Amino acid sequence: MLKTPFSKMSQWIKIERCTIPHSVFVTKNPDEETFEQLVELQNRFLQLPMEIRMKLNSYRTGEKIQRIGRMYNLNLLQMADIARVIRSFYFKEISLNAIAKILEKEMKVKFDVAQKISDFIVKEIIQDDSFKKEYQLKFAKLSLFDAIKEYPEINEQLVTEDMIKIKKYPEPARPSVKNWIFDYTSNLGYESHKATVRGEYLFRNENAKKLNFFDRQKLAFLLNAFDEKGLVMVDKEEKKIVFPSSQDRGKDISSQEFPSKKISSDFSSDQDIPQDIFERRGVGEEKKRFQERKTEKIDFSQKPKVFSQDSVSSPHKKADDEVIKTTLPKSELFVEEQRPIRIGFGGSVSTFSSSEKNNVHSQMNQPKNKTVSQKNVSGGREFSSQQKAGGKMNFVYSQKMPFEKEEKNKNIALKDAMINSNDKKSIPSSKSFSNNASFNSNKSPSNVVNLKER
Known part of the structure; x- marks a missing residue:
């Protein structure tokens, strides 16, 4: 100890x-x-x-x-x-x-x-016997109803610590004598209840089941006095009910409601601490040390970590970085931001040609009276500007850009050229192939047809 x-x-x-x-x-x-x-x-x-x-x-x-x-x-x-x-x-x-x-x-x-x-x-x-006379002058034993009638201030006396929720009241209420009795009667009625019914309320009710050991015993004493018309001790000067100490509660409350609790020497639980061994002794050094004994095993040397926007990385950002690293070749990881890039069908990375960029800009700069697909940021789908302006969100499938269509046509033409060359059993050299079958973004679809005929 x-x-x-x-x-x-x-x-x-x-x-x-x-x-x-x-x-x-x-x-x-x-x-x-x-x-x-x-x-x-x-x-x-x-x-x-x-x-x-x-x-x-x-x-x-x-x-x-x-x-x-x-x-x-x-x-x-x-x-x-x-x-x-x-x-x-x-x-x-x-x-x-x-x-x-x-x-x-x-x-x-x-x-x-x-x-x-x-x-x-x-x-x-x-x-x-001065203490007996003093006790008789200071305290009185009355029924709960007589005590409230003679000392109305008892209605507002707090029984427990935390606020409680009462039916038909939107806001939490003070845990006073009046409010606890109102909650008890609104759930179980005004008639007298047996100890088993009180025990059910004390451990199952939404408000009562959250109470600590001592508060639950104080509430049980109050409800017992309400149901059994028992006597309560009233401090006539303070105009309050004197609740029996938790260890003294067995004389007033059924043992079914409160099974005996084994007291151990471990200070970790508040329920193991006597009510107040140094009652009315002030805040002396011994009492302070006795109270601080409960926190002996807690290490306060480590300060909690303080997180900020800079110290916490976004999970989405991390995922995006991983996608880029796995998709792009090592040599392409440092492409300038202002230089647009695209990923081909084979995984190759190339930049937009000037004609392709012009096509993109021409599509984006069309007049407002024409239908232009715009990306819906929130949903990931696309809708027309006319539909958006009209207030109707008619979602359509995404359309491919002109340079994407041209890329597909070039790949088809390249495939056909390779088939034709195999049929003739002659494999062109890389030089002749590049001269005769060089495809750039300026070629029109008609050139592809002429190549097939040749």
Whole structure:
């Protein structure tokens, strides 16, 4: 367990941990106290009546123990023995008559001194009923309906943390007493419900199934009081319901709704942490370290990566680059951008001739009253400018450009020439073939026919 050694605690933390019965160390040596012992201590403490909890957790009780220490010149660890004995008495671990004998043994003092200290404890602390009177003045036990009637502010008291969705309301609502009861009754009705029905709501309802362990138990306590007409404790000064601590919930709620949870020493889950061991003790160093123990295994040294437009490459760009690299020969990868290129039927790469470029420009510069195919960028299909201007998208098949048709005619002519040459059983030389069968973009289709006749 990660904790601050007793010798390194601040002085006021030492005084609190040694003189307040609720916070005093479980073991005589403060550094030997374990987390499991703290959990067991907290569970037992939460089973006590509220007025006893107030007494064991009060600074007034701690001040009385400090007075004993000044009277008999005791050190802090001896005062811790006194606080531990008082807590053991209320935990029903020792009887009232055994206090003096235990103090003699634990504090290493004479029996008469231990007896005087015992008498002071009984008179000033155990028999002090001021906390009971204070409790009665501060708190009242009422039914949920009477509590809301007498203290309407309870309607707006928050039960859980996150906003909830309520039927017929478009916006999320505050998780208040009023809104949770409205959601419960709108789903299940206003009649009284059994524990199994409540359990179904607590774990299947859209709002309730998202709750953490402690919030679900608080909601279960509220719904139990609503269905069973049970009593709730109301803080008359704060005008709020005092929800029982999660470990104390078994007295008010059916065990079917909340199966017992095994507490482990692993701090990784919030459900394993007691409600507040150092309740009302401020934000001391020990409490801060206890809370920070949950994040011990998390490494905060590595900063998250920050991505920008420059650092993230487009998947489409990467795919395009791969296509170019696999299609073009190595020598053609560095063609100037302003120099148009085309890929032939055999995979060869060539540039547009001047006549072909003129044909392309003439086609693109036709008057608007003529039908010109334009590419639809969004769909990849083509439509005419007249159709586009008229508001009707009559898609047509893509048309080939004139130079593409001429390229096809040249290939057909070349194929026929090779067939004719085979029939004559004479293979022309490369020079004669280039002289007689040179095809460029300026040749017209009539030249191809004359070649066939020859």
